Amino acid sequence: MIQFDARVVIALKPGVLDPQGKASADALGGLGFSGVQSVRQGKVMDIELQAADIHAARSDLEAMCDRLLANTVIEDFEIAMLSERVEA
Amino acid sequence: MAVAVVVFPGSNRDQDMIDAVEHATGQAPHVVWHADSDLPTGTDAVILPGGFSYGDYLRCGAIAARASVMTAVADAANRGMPVLGVCNGFQILIETGLLPGALMRNASLHFVCKTVELKVVHNRSPFLQTWAIGEKWTCPVAHGDGNYVCDDTTLRALQDNDQIALTYADGTNPNGSRDDIAGITNKAGNVLGMMPHPENVSLPHHPSRAGERLFKGLLDEVE
Numbered sequence: 001m002i003q004f005d006a007r008v009v010i011a012l013k014p015g016v017l018d019p020q021g022k023a024s025a026d027a028l029g030g031l032g033f034s035g036v037q038s039v040r041q042g043k044v045m046d047i048e049l050q051a052a053d054i055h056a057a058r059s060d061l062e063a064m065c066d067r068l069l070a071n072t073v074i075e076d077f078e079i080a081m082l083s084e085r086v087e088a
Numbered sequence: 089m090a091v092a093v094v095v096f097p098g099s100n101r102d103q104d105m106i107d108a109v110e111h112a113t114g115q116a117p118h119v120v121w122h123a124d125s126d127l128p129t130g131t132d133a134v135i136l137p138g139g140f141s142y143g144d145y146l147r148c149g150a151i152a153a154r155a156s157v158m159t160a161v162a163d164a165a166n167r168g169m170p171v172l173g174v175c176n177g178f179q180i181l182i183e184t185g186l187l188p189g190a191l192m193r194n195a196s197l198h199f200v201c202k203t204v205e206l207k208v209v210h211n212r213s214p215f216l217q218t219w220a221i222g223e224k225w226t227c228p229v230a231h232g233d234g235n236y237v238c239d240d241t242t243l244r245a246l247q248d249n250d251q252i253a254l255t256y257a258d259g260t261n262p263n264g265s266r267d268d269i270a271g272i273t274n275k276a277g278n279v280l281g282m283m284p285h286p287e288n289v290s291l292p293h294h295p296s297r298a299g300e301r302l303f304k305g306l307l308d309e310v311e
Contacts, residue, residue, distance in 0.1 A: 020193060020197065071183070073189065
């Protein structure tokens with residue numbers, strides 16, 4: 001088995017209202033960052049997993065996002081493989 | 089009549105629901121734990137109560153929706169058994185995919201705890217059958233994530249299939265829900281999810297008894 005470090009980024013789909021992001025954008029404006037046009041808030045998950053190869057790891061991660069980690073009605077997800085190493 | 093009330097770690101309106109069901113139907117409901125894999129034999133209806141299952145971690149209702157008992161609940165719902173989800177129970181039904189759309193943070197970003205006026209838009213659910221279409225009643229809400237959202241296609245399908253069951257009456261929308269939606273059913277009408285808490289307007293010491301009609305309606309349906 002190979003050990004993988006993956007990063008999953010989950011963000012609201014474009015067009016879905018993000019009241020929390022808007023509140024942060026308004027607060028940044030209040031701090032004087034007048035150039036801020038919008039903030040969209042999402043989630044980052046760093047996942048350590050073992051799989052036979054990178055294809056299996058990626059396919060597992062996609063299933064995890066579809067079945068639990070993301071709500072695909074309102075959210076999109078992106079998977080990045082950060083590192084891999086063969087366990088001794 | 090045998091009602092099953094499902095309890096998850098973090099449910100906190102379960103006892104209110106159990107009391108309301110027992111008072112209205114004259115029979116104490118079965119209490120089913122989230123880790124069970126089956127509903128008790130002879131179960132006629134399932135209720136998912138409010139609360140903060142799994143601390144609202146990940147998304148409200150997301151982890152509860154994948155609990156082992158939910159496979160049995162989904163099977164029963166798909167066979168036509170009456171299912172009611174209140175507040176966090178509604179969020180769980182949405183996350184399970186038994187109901188469409190999503191429930192997001194209230195548009196105000198504030199937790200709301202107040203009484204609202206509800207309008208019955210359709211009464212196909214066994215729980216709503218004692219109300220006339222257009223009839224109004226008051227009921228409390230208490231939630232931080234009750235803002236119902238869906239895309240245009242889903243909204244049209246909800247309207248075309250007569251799935252919008254309850255709306256907040258004019259001017260009382262507490263959370264920014266699209267089209268003032270407070271509760272919806274599945275296409276068949278047997279699965280109802282709603283944000284307001286009818287179990288808290290059901291007992292003699294409550295400010296009103298309107299919510300009791302949900303459980304009486306269920307009793308009429310089953311018996």
